[in-house]
Amino acid sequence: MSNPSLLILPGDGIGPEVMAEVRKIIDWFGDKRGVSFDVSEDLVGGCAYDKHGTPLHDDTMARAQEVDAVLLGAVGGPKYDKLDFSVKPERGLLRLRKEMDLYANLRPAQCFDALADFSSLKKDVVAGLDIMIIRELTSGVYFGEPRGIIKEGNERVGINTQRYTESEIARVARSAFEMARKRSNKVCSMEKANVMESGILWRDVVQEIHDAEYPDVELSHMYADAGAMQLTRWPKQFDVIVTDNLFGDLLSDLAAMLTGSLGMLPSASLGAPMANGRPKALYEPVHGSAPDIAGQGKANPIACILSFAMALRYSFDMGDEAARVETAVEKVLADGLRTADLLGEEGKSPVSTSEMGDAIVAALDASLA
Numbered sequence: 001m002s003n004p005s006l007l008i009l010p011g012d013g014i015g016p017e018v019m020a021e022v023r024k025i026i027d028w029f030g031d032k033r034g035v036s037f038d039v040s041e042d043l044v045g046g047c048a049y050d051k052h053g054t055p056l057h058d059d060t061m062a063r064a065q066e067v068d069a070v071l072l073g074a075v076g077g078p079k080y081d082k083l084d085f086s087v088k089p090e091r092g093l094l095r096l097r098k099e100m101d102l103y104a105n106l107r108p109a110q111c112f113d114a115l116a117d118f119s120s121l122k123k124d125v126v127a128g129l130d131i132m133i134i135r136e137l138t139s140g141v142y143f144g145e146p147r148g149i150i151k152e153g154n155e156r157v158g159i160n161t162q163r164y165t166e167s168e169i170a171r172v173a174r175s176a177f178e179m180a181r182k183r184s185n186k187v188c189s190m191e192k193a194n195v196m197e198s199g200i201l202w203r204d205v206v207q208e209i210h211d212a213e214y215p216d217v218e219l220s221h222m223y224a225d226a227g228a229m230q231l232t233r234w235p236k237q238f239d240v241i242v243t244d245n246l247f248g249d250l251l252s253d254l255a256a257m258l259t260g261s262l263g264m265l266p267s268a269s270l271g272a273p274m275a276n277g278r279p280k281a282l283y284e285p286v287h288g289s290a291p292d293i294a295g296q297g298k299a300n301p302i303a304c305i306l307s308f309a310m311a312l313r314y315s316f317d318m319g320d321e322a323a324r325v326e327t328a329v330e331k332v333l334a335d336g337l338r339t340a341d342l343l344g345e346e347g348k349s350p351v352s353t354s355e356m357g358d359a360i361v362a363a364l365d366a367s368l369a
């Protein structure tokens with residue numbers, strides 16, 4: 001049987017820096033576990049625009065549709081801020097998500113014990129935290145029509161449309177209930193049904209799917225603004241959170257800080273199963289290209305490495321190997337290794353991006369001893 005195929009899209013800014021550390025982990029699996037991947041690499045984002053005049057070449061899009069999984073670093077940066085909207089780096093990522101129909105974006109926020117002291121929240125609020133935000137990723141205000149900047153009389157008007165069909169809500173709700181059954185059997189759905197019709201439909205459809213197909217799962221509903229407050233007040237009340245595209249974007253960055261740093265949060269974007277039974281899938285850290293630290297060897301590669309672990313779990317049915325990577329990350333953190341983002345303003349002696357990657361590889365080696 002041929003090796004599973006992986007398309008790697010390092011992207012811009014710190015994307016290539018953190019992806020270089022993932023490559024070390026992939027190589028380790030080939031060398032030490034006999035788990036090899038057919039890896040190809042391509043451009044997305046600003047670097048693709050520089051070469052092709054588009055943030056995602058059609059050939060790259062076609063390749064992404066064929067492989068077993070895509071692994072992406074990050075896109076964007078100040079160099080591209082003034083580009084026409086249609087060719088901005090972020091459009092490349094959004095096209096991947098939309099055309100691969102990756103509707104369920106899993107964003108787990110887990111606070112490793114070694115970092116519980118470092119969070120900006122009190123230790124007992126975050127210690128042991130393990131929640132899963134499921135963000136709808138292919139619809140909502142990110143894609144709704146009409147959209148644009150139009151002229152109305154003498155002034156410009158910016159327009160975006162929040163739009164959800166019931167089938168779009170139903171399928172991501174099912175993803176959340178399925179996930180809950182594998183965890184603590186509890187889902188909290190977040191919208192703003194008090195002010196948005198799309199929120200009313202969201203609440204109704206989630207409840208209907210629950211009552212008809214998942215009555216065993218505990219379901220609650222919360223307005224997303226109150227959800228943000230509750231996430232900082234007492235995040236451990238949640239297990240699975242399901243929410244729309246925009247609220248999920250905001251709430252997952254917020255949840256990142258419960259874990260200590262945006263550099264810690266991985267994600268998996270999953271679609272419907274392909275012919276081989278594997279879901280269409282793209283794995284990427286939640287963070288962006290971090291222009292403020294790019295090129296300095298300061299980036300934390302853990303979010304990207306944990307995203308690869310999610311690929312092992314969700315695309316390749318290698319939950320044990322995924323856990324091996326997660327345990328290796330836990331070990332280096334317990335040993336006190338910190339990239340600069342995990343040390344704060346006064347931080348002394350951070351390790352570099354590549355030192356962190358090397359330490360995780362060493363911890364993987366130790367796991368075989």
Ligand code: NAD
Binds near residue numbers: 075284301
């Ligand atoms: P960002 O996530 O790039 O950075 C926010 C802050 O977090 C910065 O201070 C950065 O240094 C820090 N940070 C992020 N990742 C880190 C890591 N791995 N290690 C250490 N520190 C880290 O968000 P931003 O500054 O708002 O956006 C910068 C660019 O990235 C924009 O062009 C934006 O559109 C893009 N972006 C891309 C993605 C993606 O590719 N998935 C996600 C978010 C933002």
Ligand code: IPM
Binds near residue numbers: 076090093249
């Ligand atoms: C994310 C990012 C993206 C989003 C951007 C870069 C398109 O913020 O993945 O969280 O808004 O979805």
Ligand code: MN
Binds near residue numbers: 249250253286
């Ligand atoms: Mn975001």
